[in-house]
C-alpha cells in the first residue's frame with residue numbers, strides 16, 4: 001500500500017490529525033503546498049484533510065482538488081476529513097442552522113476525490129477543536145488514528 005495524507009492547517013490542529021493518520025497507516029504526510037505531481041504516482045490510498053472555515057475546505061485544498069486531472073484517482077482508495085469547531089459550545093441557533101445547511105469541509109473533499117475517479121474507502125470524518133484555534137479536544141488524535149485504520153480492513 002502506498003498511502004499519502006495531504007492537509008492544510010492554520011493553527012496546527014489539522015496538521016496534528018494528519019500526522020496521527022499518517023503514523024497509523026505508515027503513510028507519507030504532506031502539506032498541500034508541498035505536493036508535487038510525482039507524489040501522486042502509484043498511490044493506492046489518498047486521504048485529504050482541511051480545517052473547516054466558513055463551512056468549507058481552505059482555498060489551497062479546493063485548488064489542489066480542482067487541479068487533479070480528471071480520472072487521475074482511478075483505482076485509488078480515498079477519504080476526506082476536517083477539523084471543526086463544536087457548534088454546541090457556541091450555542092447559537094443561527095450557527096446551528098447554518099451548519100445544518102452548509103456542513104463541514106470533509107464531505108465536499110470526499111465528493112471531489114470521488115469525482116476525480118477515487119473510490120471512497122471511509123465515510124468523511126470531522127475532528128473537534130476547542131474554540132476556534134484549538135487545541136484538539138481530548139481523544140481526537142486517537143479517534144483519527146482509529147478512523148484511518150479501518151481503511152486497511
Ligand SMILES: Cc1cc2nc3c(=O)[nH]c(=O)nc-3n(C[C@H](O)[C@H](O)[C@H](O)COP(=O)(O)O)c2cc1C
Pocket residue numbers: 008009010011012013014015050051052053054055056083084085086087104129131132133134
Ligand atoms: C475564519 C474562521 C472560520 C471558521 N469557520 C468554521 C465553520 O464554518 N465551521 C466550523 O465548524 N468551524 C469553523 N472554524 C473553526 C475551524 O474549523 C478551526 O479553526 C480549525 O478546525 C482549526 O484547524 P487548524 O488548527 O488546522 O487551522 C472557523 C475558524 C476560523 C478562523
